[in-house]
Amino acid sequence: MGHGMASRTDTKTRILDAAEKLFAERGFSETSLRLITSKAEVNLASVNYHFGSKKELIRAVLARYLDVFMPSAAAEIQRLFKNPELANLNEIFSSLIKPLLELNQVRHGGTTIFLQLLGRGYIESQGHLRWFITTHYGQYLEAFVRAVSASAPHIPPAEMFWRLHFTLGTIVFTMASADALNEIAAADYGEHNDTEAIIRKVIPYMAAGVSVPILAKE
Amino acid sequence: MGHGMASRTDTKTRILDAAEKLFAERGFSETSLRLITSKAEVNLASVNYHFGSKKELIRAVLARYLDVFMPSAAAEIQRLFKNPELANLNEIFSSLIKPLLELNQVRHGGTTIFLQLLGRGYIESQGHLRWFITTHYGQYLEAFVRAVSASAPHIPPAEMFWRLHFTLGTIVFTMASADALNEIAAADYGEHNDTEAIIRKVIPYMAAGVSVPILAKE
């Protein structure tokens, strides 16, 4: 029963740390277990020993971020609605900035990595990560959707569903190519934006899109 | 020199038709040449014989659509600006609908396939497809950027750069996951949207985001 607790945790963490970086950079299926374990300086078989399979490793990588982000984000939303006057969309989206940037304290570059992982998870892996997220964190997602819907009551639920996924695509694609975009922006416009600056640029864009009135058909 | 022209063209077309469908559905790296050639009912080696490599097959699949879409889209933009009064953003984005839907006449389901391919191309394949598109079709892209900038003169170039990439992310992510989103929308809201319906939903979102005034910092 008693055994080397320290070394086991260490190996698991080394794997998770190496995996999340590589997954975010190159995607899940493009990242082999051999590359992960060599970067982590652990044995190849240790992934299957500690996590069971590659698929479960992917889930563990995502869960480590979601377990921090989701409750924090939910608390921010709740705090916002304690206020008597209704929050507007910009405020709701902006309330996610703090939980997102806190991920940088959890791990270096955590904010960018998390958003990139989220994007990869939704695009790759036909549905099984989407299912994992909605079943494990559905309560948080629903609370967020309710908050947004209350702030834009003129948008019907079905339309809001689509617009929130447009929003997901906007943020996820932007963060996935943030490094490349930043290089171009620096070269062409002399701009140097960190992750927070980009988030603050994208929020007005998303808020405007989500709340734009639906045009009557001609 | 003279040789079986009919059979060669037929084989190449069979490969392209099978490949574009599978690439759009499952992504490039998740689609094996063996799956493509079995669906196309041609020999495995014929891909390397006719296209050289899998990477060049991917480019050929995309080029077959871009060669139709890009000139058509450019013509629409140009036609829009022949009109004395300035076009608004909704009109500019909407002018791409016709060129997009024309792809359905080229091939069954062509519009969806093209947009999904575009999304896969920008997300997968780290940069080499992005490079292929900008170097081969850059003139068309620049004309489009000029048209959008003229319609939103209150947005400085650097900000417009970011917002157009937000827009790219929105459309690309949406189309890459269009099938999955449509399934959810059908189950949860009883909605059944075709590609045109989704395009018409996303355009107001993007137009509002691109043109939203920049807030003075507090």
Add this chain to the structure above:
DNA sequence: GTTTAATTTAAACGAGTGTTTTAATTGAAA
């Protein structure tokens, strides 16, 4: 009808994948 180049075919190649197995090592409990 013969020649000749284009095309198709079947088979193999070499490298890479996730996973499993079996043995060695570790370190706290007895």
Add this chain to the structure above:
DNA sequence: TTTCAATTAAAACACTCGTTTAAATTAAAC
């Protein structure tokens, strides 16, 4: 110190992948 389960390690397994090779087939040119 012995015991024994947890962990690490090295190797092999059973695939799949894109690509190449070499022979067979096709059909147009002469």
